[in-house]
Amino acid sequence: MQFTFDHNNINVLDLEKSLAFYKEALGFEEVRRKEAEDGSFILVYLGDGVTSHTLELTWLRDWKEPYNLGDNEFHLAIRVDDFDGAYEHHKKMDCICFENKKMGIYFINDPDGYWVEILPPKK
Structure with a gap:
């Protein structure tokens, strides 16, 4: 039996604001979307x-x-190939x-x- 990672989930209040942040901060792009027929939720999957x-x-209409x-002890960890460049970019984004x-x-x-968490390249 083999288990593999597939995705992580977080809930967001403002989907468009979050999509813009993850695109600008990390370059993540939407790869898939599911919208409830009744409009009660939207799931957007971002890929690297x-x-x-x-x-x-996950955006919930009624939340x-x-x-x-x-x-807030849990977090995502992202490795970047240009740590100094990423630091400057995120510093400008405040x-x-x-x-x-x-x-x-x-x-x-x-x-x-x-x-x-932003991690430097592996050595």
Whole structure:
């Protein structure tokens, strides 16, 4: 028996704002979309253009309050080939929320408060 990663899901309040953020910040593109017939939800799957793993953004029509992220200890981790370039890009976007220079990583904050860890290339 073999288990493989397929996707991760996060819920978002403003789908268009989140789509724009993930495209600008990480270059993720929409690869698939499912809309409920009654309009109650939209699922949008974003891909990195390299792997088959996707990020599923779930928008719920009737949800109006910010999501409770608890202590926000969970996060996505994204590796980038140009760490310094990515850092400057995210700095200009003003979305860096935490840096750990000792570990050589930093985190960006998406529109709903989810953290995304940015990792340098593997050595």
